[in-house]
Amino acid sequence: MAAGSRGVNYHWNWGILLEPSPDGQGTYLDMLLGGLRWTIVTALCAWVVALVFGSAIGVLRTLQSRTAQWVAGAYVELFRNIPLLVQLFLWFFVVPELLPREWGIWIKQLRYGAFYTAVVAIGLYMSSRVATQVSAGISALPKGQRMAGTAIGLTPAQTYRYILLPMAYRIVLPPLTSEFLNTIKNTSVALTIGLMELTGAARSMQEFSFQVFEAFTAATVIYLLLNAIVTFGMRALERRLAVPGFNAAR
Amino acid sequence: MRTARLLLAGCLAAAFSLPAAIPASAQELTGTLKKIKDTGAITIGYRESSVPFSYLDDNQKPVGFAMDICAKIVDAVKSNLKLDKLEVKYNPVTSATRIPLIANGTVDLECGSTTNNVERQKQVGFTNTHFLTASRFVSKKASNIKSIADLKGKTVVSTAGTTNIKQVTEANAAKSLNINVVPAKDHAEAFLMVETDRAVAFVMDDILLASLVAGSKDPSAYVISEDAFSLPEPYGIMLRRDDPPFKAVADGATAALYKSPEIQTIYTKWFQSPIPPKSLNLNVPLGAELKKAFATPTDSGDPAAY
Amino acid sequence: MFSDFDFGVILRSLPYLFKEGMTFTLTLTAVATVGGVILGTLIAMIRLSSLPVLPKIAAGYVNVMRALPLVLVIFLFYFLMPYIGQWALRADQPIQVGALSSTIITFTLFEAAYFSEIMRAGIQSIPRGQVAAGYAIGLTYRQVMSYVVLPQAFRNMLPVIFTQTIVLFQDTSLVYVLSITDFLGAASKIAQRDGRLAEMYLFAAAVYFLISFTASMLVKRLQRRLAVAR
Missing domain, CATH: 3.40.190.10 (Periplasmic binding protein-like II)
Incomplete structure (x- = not known):
């Protein structure tokens, strides 16, 4: 597949990465790195949303109340069974139209509307997965821990806050790592609503420079590096926070 | 390498029953x-x-x-x-x-x-x-945007992969307009962004803008700019x-x-x-x-x- | 707020949505699942084998695929596939690969990475004693695999494979970026033509939900039955 091999008429030009891009912000490489920045910022913000909502729903799932369990179950099924792209379109195109007019206009004219929408949509989508992990983590804890909390006079909220959740997070850190990696990858779906994240930047670079494979190969390499760095960092964290006797299976 | 190539060739040929691997016919095509x-x-x-x-x-x-x-x-x-x-x-x-x-x-x-x-x-x-056709922009009459300069600081949509998005990107850089240029997948989607007030303007070839306006729910609500980003x-x-x-x-x-x-x-x-x-x-x-x-x-x- | 909803637009477009859109979506899902499971099983067997080099390559393939966003892979392969065909067939120009074939190959290659992880876990879940027993009664590697290990691995992993298939079914909506008429593509084309975004996207969401939810309920049932049978 190398250039020059018989017949494969694609003209490689890696120098394109260092040529100026039409946005006047620097080279094409800068454009890709700008995309990387959006990918990282979007993924981190969406991850915060996912953790907050996912933990709340995950806790609901482990409560005694039937209603709480049903609500949490419905939430998880709702966000898990609709494709992310469809959810993104609902948040972007449909929700503002259903709100009172002034609110809708205000939302739509936010300068970084695509970014906020992506954070909400991807965050909530991932929260259903986080919820599953968190409730699994809590359920994996010995019953005695909950009882111990009650015994020393903690309210249920305090028991969750100080005993169950900290332990649960440590137990499910490895699956959460992979959900975070999924969040990073899922940010690419937001190119459909105009977010210039890394894949979107690569697509733009291809359109402006016509160097398809340089653009997508460079983006691929950046994704692989990002993935490697996050994995490396999280493994270190996992080792530090591992609960003896719980993570052996992973 | 050769085996890999042959294997792949076999798979591909089987998958699509492509006659491309067969030597060319006698003609000089x-x-x-x-x-x-x-x-x-x-x-x-x-x-x-x-x-x-x-x-x-x-x-x-x-x-x-x-x-x-x-x-x-x-x-x-x-x-x-x-x-x-x-x-x-x-x-x-x-x-x-x-x-x-x-x-x-x-x-x-x-x-x-x-x-x-x-x-x-x-x-x-x-x-x-x-x-x-020349590259212009469509906006809602209500937003009162007359010229390219009026787009300053606003969100403007154009279709990804067009000469138009490149022109607006370049004009943005050259004139420091601080326009937020948003790419859309196709013209209908881009026009929708203006219709739903996601973007104040859509930069595109004027003929396509004219037909999008004509086909919209309320054609009288839109105006196509005098200012052009390019010659026809x-x-x-x-x-x-x-x-x-x-x-x-x-x-x-x-x-x-x-x-x-x-x-x-x-x-x-x-x-x-x-x-x-x-x-x-x-x-x-x-x-x-x-x-x-x-x-x-x-x-x-x-x-x-x- | 729902007062100006036009449900007629959904009704009128049903034949197009399902005959064209859903057919594409389901074909892609089915073929890519079968292809992905087969290729994934092969990759898993290579990774667990004691062959030289190949297990490393297989592992590298899986890790790379799993690190990349599907949207990127969809774009890249749509553009790249004809050149690979040209190289493989030694043709003098890129080989034409249609939208359906291209997306099928893309999803098969992409999902194979995920299916291979499932099958690897499945193969590893079979006690080593069974393999040893197979060899002891004189079976070859191929026989041990195809009569002892793989059927059980496959059976154990069936719920996980189906769950991944549901994910795959949802992921097929991403071919939207290529303007292909899958179910979502069909819905969005109608939505944009008639300016009926809310109706069409809500309807699409409802259809995806019903199919995925029903399927995942069935998977849960299967899981329980398999658990009892074990």
Whole structure:
């Protein structure tokens, strides 16, 4: 597949990465790195949303109340069974139209509307997965821990806050790592609503420079590096926070 | 390496029963013509919403001015290759995918609203010009935007992969307008961003803007700018570069059509009569420059040549 | 707020949505699942084998695929596939690969990475004693695999494979970026043509939900039955 091999008429030009891009912000490489920045910022913000909502729903799932369990179950099924792209379109195109007019206009004219929408949509989508992990983590804890909390006079909220959740997070850190990696990858779906994240930047670079494979190969390499760095960092964290006797299976 | 190649070849050939691996027929055909002869099929790339050039009608079938022109090219290819039957396949393309898909052989002819310019001619070929249009923007009358300068600091949408988005990006950088340029997948989606107030303006070729406005729920709510981002630029049917025999057939077919009275009929059909899906009449008369381009067909990508 | 909803637009477009859109979506899902499971099983077997080099390559393939966003892979492969075909067939120009074939190959290659992880876990879940027993009664590697290990691995992993298939079914909506008429593509084309975004996207969401939810309920049932049978 190398250039020059018989017949494969694609003209490689890696120098394109260092040529100026039409946005006047620097080279094409800068454009890709700008995309990387959006990918990282979007993924981190969406991850915060996912953790907050996912933990709340995950806790609901482990409560005694039937209603709480049903609500949490419905939430998880709702966000898990609709494709992310469809959810993104609902948040972007449909929700503002259903709100009172002034609110809708205000939302739509936010300068970084695509970014906020992506954070909400991807965050909530991932929260259903986080919820599953968190409730699994809590359920994996010995019953005695909950009882111990009650015994020393903690309210249920305090028991969750100080005993169950900290332990649960440590137990499910490895699956959460992979959900975070999924969040990073899922940010690419937001190119459909105009977010210039890394894949979107690569697509733009291809359109402006016509160097398809340089653009997508460079983006691929950046994704692989990002993935490697996050994995490396999280493994270190996992080792530090591992609960003896719980993570052996992973 | 050899085994891998053979294995892959076997898989691919089995998967698509492609006759491409079979040695060429005795004729001296090359490139696209050879491929069409070998496979008995030609693939046309069409657009979702380039009204009235190439778009989906009420039955979601691709139709339009450029599609009619391409039908003539297909006829010419068929008679040139002396084929009894030529299957026409249709493959959807977007502004962002059309150039790579022409280059990589997925589509043979791209029939739509593709601007022919010198830069693109380094990547792909174009046959004779079938329209001339300048890059402008549409906005809501209510937003009271008169000039390019008024776009300063606003969110502006354009279709990904077009010359227009490049022009607005470059103007943005050159004039430090601080415009938030948002790419959309296709023209309909981009227009929707203006309709729903996601963006204040949509930068695109004025003919496409005119047809989008005409087809909108409330055409009187929109205005197309006087200010232009470019001189009128030519549209061409796109084909692969460095394929002179195929281009010769396409050029011959289009030149014959453009010089004949038939082009006026086809033009009237799409620009001065009610068109599907909403039976709108765009009412765009044939301008002097385009008339000249039809009389003396050219594939020049230089706006000054028109 | 729902007062100006036009449900007629959904009704009128049903034939197009399902005959064209859903057919594409389901075909892609089915073929890519079968292809992905087969290729994934092969990759898993290579990774667990004691062959030289190949396990490393297989592992590299899986890790790379799993690190990349599907949207990127969809774009890249749509553009790249004809050149690979050209190289493989030694043709003098890129090989034409249609939209359906291209997306099928893309999803098969992409999902194979995920299916291979499932099958690897499945194969590893079979006690080594069974393999040893197979060899002891004189079976070859191929026989041990095809009569002892793979059937059980496959059976154990069936719920996980189906769950991944549901994910795949949802992921097929991403071919939207190529303007292909899958179910979502069909819905969005109608939505944009008639300016009926809310109706069409809500309807699309409801259809995806019903199919995925029903399927995942069935998977849960299967899981329980398999658990009892074990």
